[in-house]
Amino acid sequence: MFRTFDSTPQADGFRMPAEFEPHMGCWMLWPERGDTWRLGAKPAQAAFIDVAEAISAFEPVTAGASHGQWENARSALPESVRVVEISSDDAWMRDVGPTVVVDGRGNLRGVDWRFNAWGGLDGGLYFPWDRDSRVAAKVLEIERAGRYRAPLVMEGGSFHVDGQGTLITTRECLLNRNRNPHLDREQIEASLMAYLNVQKVVWLDKGVYMDETDGHVDNLCCFVKPGEVLLTWTEDRGDPQYDISRQALEILSTETDARGRPLVVHKIHQPDPMVVSAAECQGLDASETAKPRRAGDRLAASYVNFYIANGGIVMPLFDDAHDRAAMDLLARLFPDRKVVGVRSREILLGGGNIHCITQQIPMGERRVR
Amino acid sequence: MFRTFDSTPQADGFRMPAEFEPHMGCWMLWPERGDTWRLGAKPAQAAFIDVAEAISAFEPVTAGASHGQWENARSALPESVRVVEISSDDAWMRDVGPTVVVDGRGNLRGVDWRFNAWGGLDGGLYFPWDRDSRVAAKVLEIERAGRYRAPLVMEGGSFHVDGQGTLITTRECLLNRNRNPHLDREQIEASLMAYLNVQKVVWLDKGVYMDETDGHVDNLCCFVKPGEVLLTWTEDRGDPQYDISRQALEILSTETDARGRPLVVHKIHQPDPMVVSAAECQGLDASETAKPRRAGDRLAASYVNFYIANGGIVMPLFDDAHDRAAMDLLARLFPDRKVVGVRSREILLGGGNIHCITQQIPMGERRVR
Numbered sequence: 001m002f003r004t005f006d007s008t009p010q011a012d013g014f015r016m017p018a019e020f021e022p023h024m025g026c027w028m029l030w031p032e033r034g035d036t037w038r039l040g041a042k043p044a045q046a047a048f049i050d051v052a053e054a055i056s057a058f059e060p061v062t063a064g065a066s067h068g069q070w071e072n073a074r075s076a077l078p079e080s081v082r083v084v085e086i087s088s089d090d091a092w093m094r095d096v097g098p099t100v101v102v103d104g105r106g107n108l109r110g111v112d113w114r115f116n117a118w119g120g121l122d123g124g125l126y127f128p129w130d131r132d133s134r135v136a137a138k139v140l141e142i143e144r145a146g147r148y149r150a151p152l153v154m155e156g157g158s159f160h161v162d163g164q165g166t167l168i169t170t171r172e173c174l175l176n177r178n179r180n181p182h183l184d185r186e187q188i189e190a191s192l193m194a195y196l197n198v199q200k201v202v203w204l205d206k207g208v209y210m211d212e213t214d215g216h217v218d219n220l221c222c223f224v225k226p227g228e229v230l231l232t233w234t235e236d237r238g239d240p241q242y243d244i245s246r247q248a249l250e251i252l253s254t255e256t257d258a259r260g261r262p263l264v265v266h267k268i269h270q271p272d273p274m275v276v277s278a279a280e281c282q283g284l285d286a287s288e289t290a291k292p293r294r295a296g297d298r299l300a301a302s303y304v305n306f307y308i309a310n311g312g313i314v315m316p317l318f319d320d321a322h323d324r325a326a327m328d329l330l331a332r333l334f335p336d337r338k339v340v341g342v343r344s345r346e347i348l349l350g351g352g353n354i355h356c357i358t359q360q361i362p363m364g365e366r367r368v369r
Numbered sequence: 370m371f372r373t374f375d376s377t378p379q380a381d382g383f384r385m386p387a388e389f390e391p392h393m394g395c396w397m398l399w400p401e402r403g404d405t406w407r408l409g410a411k412p413a414q415a416a417f418i419d420v421a422e423a424i425s426a427f428e429p430v431t432a433g434a435s436h437g438q439w440e441n442a443r444s445a446l447p448e449s450v451r452v453v454e455i456s457s458d459d460a461w462m463r464d465v466g467p468t469v470v471v472d473g474r475g476n477l478r479g480v481d482w483r484f485n486a487w488g489g490l491d492g493g494l495y496f497p498w499d500r501d502s503r504v505a506a507k508v509l510e511i512e513r514a515g516r517y518r519a520p521l522v523m524e525g526g527s528f529h530v531d532g533q534g535t536l537i538t539t540r541e542c543l544l545n546r547n548r549n550p551h552l553d554r555e556q557i558e559a560s561l562m563a564y565l566n567v568q569k570v571v572w573l574d575k576g577v578y579m580d581e582t583d584g585h586v587d588n589l590c591c592f593v594k595p596g597e598v599l600l601t602w603t604e605d606r607g608d609p610q611y612d613i614s615r616q617a618l619e620i621l622s623t624e625t626d627a628r629g630r631p632l633v634v635h636k637i638h639q640p641d642p643m644v645v646s647a648a649e650c651q652g653l654d655a656s657e658t659a660k661p662r663r664a665g666d667r668l669a670a671s672y673v674n675f676y677i678a679n680g681g682i683v684m685p686l687f688d689d690a691h692d693r694a695a696m697d698l699l700a701r702l703f704p705d706r707k708v709v710g711v712r713s714r715e716i717l718l719g720g721g722n723i724h725c726i727t728q729q730i731p732m733g734e735r736r737v738r
Contacts, residue, residue, distance in 0.1 A: 003448050067456035067500060070507065079372050082510050085454050087436035134439060141443070141451050142511060 002140070004147045005109070008194040014101035014109055015197035018163030018223055019308045020334075022363040023059050024108075026309065027139055028052055029357070030065035030073040030083075031091035034285030035126070036350045047346040048091070049077055051307075051314060051354055054340045056080045058309035062142070064088065064135065086138050087131040089117070092352055094218065095155035097359035098136040100145065101197065104367035109146040111195050112136040114153040118213050119178035125212060125351070127289045143361060150195045152188065153179045157216040157356050159192070162226045165199040165258030167192055172206045172215030179214075200258035204248045208232060209241045211300040212291060218355045219302045221248060224266065224333045227257060232302040233267035241270060268329055271301045271320035280349055291351075305353035306330065308337070308360075316353045317341040371509070373516045374478070377563040383470035383478055384566035387532030387592055388677045389703075391732040393477075394429035395678065396508055397421055398726070399442040399452075400460035401435060403654030404495070405719045416715040417460070418446055420676075420683060420723055423709045425449045427678035431511070433457065433504065455507050456500040458486070461721055463587065464524035466728035467505040469514065470566065473736035478515040480564050481505040483522040487582050488547035494581060494720065496658045512730060519564045521557065522548045526585040526725050528561070531595045534568040534627030536561055541575045541584030548583075569627035573617045577601060578610045580669040581660060587724045588671045590617060593635065593702045596626060601671040602636035610639060637698055640670045640689035649718055660720075674722035675699065677706070677729075685722045686710040 009015065028048065031037050037044040052061050056078060064086025065073035074083045088096065095118070098110030115133045117124040140147045159169040173179065174188055183191070189201045207215025221231045229252055233245050245267075252265045278295040303326040306315035313330050317323045323341065331339045347353050378384065397417065400406050406413040421430050425447060433455025434442035443452045457465065464487070467479030484502045486493040509516045528538040542548070543557055552560070558570045576584025590600045598621055602614050614636075621634045647664040672695040675684035682699050686692045692710065700708045716722050 002443075002451055067503070070503060074371075074506070074510070082371055082513060084511055085456060085507055087454060131436060134436070137443070138439065138454055142453055144451060 002144070002146065004149055007148075009101045009109065009111065009148060010194045010197045012103065014103045014107075016099055016101050016161050016163070017362040017365070018161055018226070019360055020223070020225060021163055022365075023310050024361040024363050025060035025062065026055050026307070027093050027097055027359045027361065028061060028063045029086065029088050029091040029093045029096075029135070030063050030069055031350065032066060032069045033090045035287035035290040036090055038280065038283035038349070043346045044350055045076060047342065047344055048357065050342045051344070051347075051357065052081050053078050054314045054342055055307060055309050055312070055358065057340070058312035064093075064138070084142060086135055088135050089126060089129050089132040092157075092356050093135070093359045094157045094356045096132040096135040097156060098140050098147070099156055099196070100361050102362055102365050104365055106364040106366050108143065108361070108364050109148060110136060110140040110143075111148045111150050112140070113150050113155065115155065116153050116179070118155065119176070122178040123214070124178070125291055126287070148195060150191065152191050152195070155213070155216065156359060157213060157218040157352070159196075160217055160222050161196060161198055162223045162257060164226045166202065167196060167198040167200070168202045168204065168217055168221060168223070168229070170204045170207050170215040170217050170220070173213065173217070176214050198258065202251070202255050202257075204251055206244050206247070208300045208302050209239075209244055210298045212351050216356075219300060219305050219353065220244075221252070222304055227261045228264040228266065230266045230268055230304060230333065232270050232304045234270050239273060266329070266333060268303050268326055269322050270303065271318040271322050274299050274301055274318065274320070276349065299348050301348055302353070305355040307354050307358045308334075311337055313337050313339045314354055315339060315341050316344040316348070318345060319343065371513070371515065373518055378470045378478065378480065378517060379563045379566045381472065383472045383476075385468055385470050385530050385532070386731040386734070387530055387595070388729055389592070389594060390532055391734075392428050392679050393730040393732050394431065395424050395676070396462050396466055396728045396730065397430060397432045398455065398457050398460040398462045398465075398504070399432050399434035399438055400719065401438045402459045404656035404659040405459055407649065407652035407718070412715045413719060414445060416711065416713055417726065419711045420713070420716075420726065421450050422447050423683045423711055424676060424678050424681070424727065426709075427681035433462075433507070453511060455504055457504050458495060458498050458501040461526075461725050462504070462728045463526045463725045465501040465504040466525060467509050467516070468525055468565070469730050471731055471734050473734055475733040475735050477512065477730070477733050478517060479505060479509040479512070480517045480519050481509070482519050482524065484524065485522050485548070487524065488545065491547040492583070493547070494660055495656070517564060519560065521560050521564070524582070524585065525728060526582060526587040526721070529586055529591050530565060530567055531592045531626060533595045535571065536565060536567040536569070537571045537573065537586055537590060537592070537598070539573045539576050539584040539586050539589070542582065542586070545583050567627065571620070571624050571626075573620055575613050575616070577669045577671050578608075578613055579667045581720050585725075588669060588674045588722065589613075590621070591673055596630045597633040597635065599635045599637055599673060599702065601639050601673045603639050608642060635698070635702060637672050637695055638691050639672065640687040640691050643668050643670055643687065643689070645718065668717050670717055671722070674724040676723050676727045677703070680706055682706050682708045683723055684708060684710050685713040685717070687714060688712065
């Protein structure tokens, strides 16, 4: 029953559904790492609670916490959230959790990517990452789902799919020499096709400016439905983000998806550039391996880093002048979902946002033949 | 949903089913403690695997393992066994797991007893036990069941119920000053009635000779059906077990159950007295708090320490002359179940047996009114 399959999802007739397809629920992890999260992670925990509470209004949420934090997490999270013991090195469930695939006959299985903390000893964000590397398998056990062990070093935040054969990713991440230097682009595409059952890979160049994940696409661009994508944007030519978004737009405007459709691109204006404050550099544990946090460093803030739940969108807010317009745009793009904002600066300080700390479990579907 | 209720099962209309009623499944823990289990717990792990495999032929089994042993447990246990991360101080799921109660409307909730490692600093078996004390709550979270926090210091192996209002226990354990010295017998009975929804408590005196749990009833005596109990027995008047079993027989023969029925007592002859060998004292981690293991010490071996599964009995075997008769007797007493024996001496060396390392989750039942 809890088998690791030697085959691939493609060979077995499984595919990855898009995030906007129906979910069984959502998984998260509980933050506690003292060199990522300031002040004993208490401000970050408060933000994670807000995210968990918002999502659990739409679908069941399970949070993994270490033994040391289990009682605190159980007590702090809403009763509707299930809290299970899962050790981890940090709290990025999108990147360390499984990518769950479905076969149209009600079955779920999970892809367990190889994980090296976003670059291993060549630019990775911490060492060691042995606890992170077991999270996906542990989630799949609790979900009673079988497992594929993929040969790619990759994270769940480095790609998006439309559920109809198209995948978007970035060269900055997937072709980085600190992930799979022994594989060329064609081999990586072949692996993505085999493990996600996609037929077309759209390669953007770079992720959001200053994103420490080596350019995860989930902070830059996502599908809102098949054939339509949403791209973080700025009109300020002096902002380094301008060229990144401009170049992504050019690629997206000329590409077609797996079914041959041109892509409609919606732009969502980024929040004004924001930087780490002096206060926000205090209260972190000393660490030789952690990325240093310096006052004045630009944060990789983007509204694209939202979670699509059953009937809902849970999106980051930054107390920024663009918050309102971003919410309104998402409400227009997702007319059947309720848009809920969560002030997520504390998550951003740790290096990611709402999409990075969540991972959906799709509903097992039964296709009518 | 994952609420801790302030009320009691009795007040809310929940009762504890007997072990012979239908199960959803069975929970275990994975042994690793180096001062309980010799040779890095490898021989014990092999025995636990045999038990898990035997039970999983009858009902779903989930095993909890620490992060450090998770990969090994997952790899060693059969694929049919679900392996989840649960930290513990040792591997006695009967005693640290929840006691699950049902309400006749399909709902399950669990009683989480207070745990002090069989006596705390006054005769307890190790220190600390903080990880054990969270196991029951963690099991209930994964099972999505609510929780009652009982005020009694007690373990699941210290009582048996018939599912029809009767509980059997021992004075040696439940009235021990190292469990609930602030409560008298009447108060303890009232608590048992409130948390298990029983109406009658049958008090035996002592548990099996040399049992280090302070006389858990589950090694001495159990229900085989309402109105019928099974008692470990010896005809050897020179064996200290003789008087213990004789006295228990006298009490059981004169008591009636909650429904006023006299109890039918079946005797099951114990294995011949067996002692720890010199080799079995080797390969243990040094520990100031662990009970010393000495060659020649009598082991508390009993056939009563079996697990009742859906359609099966998984019982301990000792390569003893009485094994065959014990199996035959259980087959007669449980005519609708398949009796499977597991050679369990390695579990016995750690201080318990098959019943001690398992905990059933009853089926949520819907009573016809």
